[in-house]
Amino acid sequence: MNNGYLLNYAPAGWEEGILLGNGTVGAIVMGGTARETLILSHERVYAPVFDGFGPPPMAEKLPEIRRLIAAGRPAEAARLPDALQEAQYGYNGQIWTNPFMPACDLIIRIFAAVGPVSAYGRRLDFAAGAGTLTFTLDGVEYRRDYFVSRRDGVGVVRLRSSLPVDYTLCFAKHPEDAPPNWASVQYAVRALSEPEISVVDGTCVYRCVYTGRRGQYYTARACIAHTDGRAGAAEFRNGRLPLESRSLTIEGAREAVILFSLVKDAEPDPIPGAKAFSYEELAKRHAQAHGAIFGRTSLVLSEQPAVRDGVTYRGDEALWNAARNSETPSGEFLEKVFSAGRYAVICATGKTPPNLQGIWTGKWGVDWSGDYTNDGNVQTAILGMLPSGFFEGMLSLFDYLEGFMDEFRYNAKKVYGCRGIHVPCRTSDSGLVIHFNEDYPMLFWTAAAAWFAHFYYDYWLYTWDHEFFRNRALPFMKEAALFYEDYLVEDEGGRWLFSPSYSPENTPANSDSPACVNATMDIACAKELFSNLISGCRTLGIEHENVALWEKFLAKMPPYLVGKDGALKEWADETLEENQDHRHSSHLYMLYHDIPQDFKNDTTLMAAARKAYEIRMERRIQSRGTMAFGLIQCGMTAAHLGDGAMVGALLGQMAQLNYYPTFASSHDAGPGIFNTDISGGLPALMMEALAQSSPVPDAEGRIGSFEIRLLPALPSCMAFGKIRGLRLRGAYSLDMEWKDGKVIDYRVENFGGLPYTVI
Numbered sequence: 001m002n003n004g005y006l007l008n009y010a011p012a013g014w015e016e017g018i019l020l021g022n023g024t025v026g027a028i029v030m031g032g033t034a035r036e037t038l039i040l041s042h043e044r045v046y047a048p049v050f051d052g053f054g055p056p057p058m059a060e061k062l063p064e065i066r067r068l069i070a071a072g073r074p075a076e077a078a079r080l081p082d083a084l085q086e087a088q089y090g091y092n093g094q095i096w097t098n099p100f101m102p103a104c105d106l107i108i109r110i111f112a113a114v115g116p117v118s119a120y121g122r123r124l125d126f127a128a129g130a131g132t133l134t135f136t137l138d139g140v141e142y143r144r145d146y147f148v149s150r151r152d153g154v155g156v157v158r159l160r161s162s163l164p165v166d167y168t169l170c171f172a173k174h175p176e177d178a179p180p181n182w183a184s185v186q187y188a189v190r191a192l193s194e195p196e197i198s199v200v201d202g203t204c205v206y207r208c209v210y211t212g213r214r215g216q217y218y219t220a221r222a223c224i225a226h227t228d229g230r231a232g233a234a235e236f237r238n239g240r241l242p243l244e245s246r247s248l249t250i251e252g253a254r255e256a257v258i259l260f261s262l263v264k265d266a267e268p269d270p271i272p273g274a275k276a277f278s279y280e281e282l283a284k285r286h287a288q289a290h291g292a293i294f295g296r297t298s299l300v301l302s303e304q305p306a307v308r309d310g311v312t313y314r315g316d317e318a319l320w321n322a323a324r325n326s327e328t329p330s331g332e333f334l335e336k337v338f339s340a341g342r343y344a345v346i347c348a349t350g351k352t353p354p355n356l357q358g359i360w361t362g363k364w365g366v367d368w369s370g371d372y373t374n375d376g377n378v379q380t381a382i383l384g385m386l387p388s389g390f391f392e393g394m395l396s397l398f399d400y401l402e403g404f405m406d407e408f409r410y411n412a413k414k415v416y417g418c419r420g421i422h423v424p425c426r427t428s429d430s431g432l433v434i435h436f437n438e439d440y441p442m443l444f445w446t447a448a449a450a451w452f453a454h455f456y457y458d459y460w461l462y463t464w465d466h467e468f469f470r471n472r473a474l475p476f477m478k479e480a481a482l483f484y485e486d487y488l489v490e491d492e493g494g495r496w497l498f499s500p501s502y503s504p505e506n507t508p509a510n511s512d513s514p515a516c517v518n519a520t521m522d523i524a525c526a527k528e529l530f531s532n533l534i535s536g537c538r539t540l541g542i543e544h545e546n547v548a549l550w551e552k553f554l555a556k557m558p559p560y561l562v563g564k565d566g567a568l569k570e571w572a573d574e575t576l577e578e579n580q581d582h583r584h585s586s587h588l589y590m591l592y593h594d595i596p597q598d599f600k601n602d603t604t605l606m607a608a609a610r611k612a613y614e615i616r617m618e619r620r621i622q623s624r625g626t627m628a629f630g631l632i633q634c635g636m637t638a639a640h641l642g643d644g645a646m647v648g649a650l651l652g653q654m655a656q657l658n659y660y661p662t663f664a665s666s667h668d669a670g671p672g673i674f675n676t677d678i679s680g681g682l683p684a685l686m687m688e689a690l691a692q693s694s695p696v697p698d699a700e701g702r703i704g705s706f707e708i709r710l711l712p713a714l715p716s717c718m719a720f721g722k723i724r725g726l727r728l729r730g731a732y733s734l735d736m737e738w739k740d741g742k743v744i745d746y747r748v749e750n751f752g753g754l755p756y757t758v759i
Contacts, residue, residue: 024359025359026148034110044351050096055410055414064080066489069517075438078438079438101364104171104172121135121313129286152277152285155262166249169250171222192208202231218263220260220262221260221261223248225279299721301720331720342390353381381676391459411423411431420486423449481529498523501519503519503521509577524590628677644715645715648715689711690718691728691736704754730750732756733748
């Protein structure tokens, strides 16, 4: 057996630790023996590296930018925002979002432990949301149980041993690592004060103050809640300090329970409340809260029911190796990553949704700032929430976005001189547009708000919650539409012109800059936004005057263009040539989530979209695992085109290249660069291949029923299976069993009371 990914009875890298979380606090259990390290993080703890920067005053230069692009000088147009930002802030480097960061390390040591280690094992229980470590050291058997309680807000570690042993417990600053080339992280560790570590009334306290933000800090605490030994603080023994002067000690214990917490600013510490419960009570309360979410959906693709319980490190290595050496992943492996992905997304979703890292990082030099990258990564990470019934997870996205509405309005005004909102391509603990350069003119990309509006609308379709539509979806969607009312200008033919525009993160083959007009994705997102506003409001009989306005606005949208090769163009501009060898497929946006009815009814456009899809799929298959979230978007397109073979090919490619032995997911092939994008995206793709649901509007545009399609794009690697609790648009829940690619039995539970047809 190849145990190369375990080094000295601990993972080779933090990406391969046991990932635990309650949505707010993340903990990476490194799995050490004599010295155990838990790397702690918090959903709102970012290093304040780029505080003080804001959007450039581009609105005053917008006419010039449009003239330069129209004159065939897009590179000059793309350089103008850089010059404006440098003139305003005196900084000529690329500005990044504030990076996600490790808050601190919690270290548990067995005092004076020496000798050989044997019988080492680690396990993560997906359903219970808990990890376990077992080993034998110098003849003593040890077991450690870990979880971060979703119910009580604390982290819990239970230490057990076959003989009495001594422990020390302390906090430490996470070691500084060499920063990568990303400018955002080069000074992250210096944007914070040196931590204050103390022991107060039996509690170890770690506090770190933000140097540039008055009154902002975070605090970690740990205490010994129970032990059958003697608990105290570190002290001199025979003139020698056992470990650190600011440590807790446990002497002569066979069992001990440690509670830890991590809070931002003046949030209340949950430890005092948790102390009222025993370990068994805390574990039961957490398992019920976590399991209530995890258990809403289940998928069986193999005859091995045990694989759904979790992952046993080393014990499941054969399954991981088999997937890496096969073009077709086994049902057992797909079942495992389905559960592992859902587990990761649940653990990483609290008041905010998962960022690039989910809720975990074991280094200061986190790639791409570990932020919310809004041109596809975030949308992929959350993609499985609605079909798996994790509705409160989607609400965390809306809470996150709505917390920045004033900044989004400021972006729209400062950058474009528009009302409404402009959502940046990147956000972290700020919603301001600050990250762009001439090679990636991301502030020219205006589709983020409209894309997020899709998920507001989809939440309504999945829940049929009309109050949500009126009170949350509609206000956000109207602000996104208001931006377009000011931003769009008429072209010579009286159609709307998207200028400046940008197709993430691609450049036309015959241009020296990605700056352009009429990127197909920009058009598609805007059309979807206005179409959904009209459909939703007509269904509920509201906003009559605005519906008439939106219909007129929609009628002036520029048409999609078809190239000489018969494929849908990525830029709806006859002068721009396609660049097919690219990791994004943004021009296929209208096929990502469903296919709009007007697009589906246009046989010419559907043929062109299929041709564009085939060309891009050829490139994506050859790219072998690069940018995994892009593979999910390709897979969703394949699912909506009924191409089960391609869905299977993409699942196989990601199974081979984009998973660590712990079944955590990566951004790049290798695996390389831990990201949670496909932790959410791959389960979503599998569910989309099993069943799809679309609204059926009447002649007046009101939604009155839904069409449910069973096994619309089933790959051969999923030919047998059962799914329970799959949620569908229309407020339906599906239980289904199939064999040899054919449905054996199904049951639809109708929560919304709307009629449906099944095909």
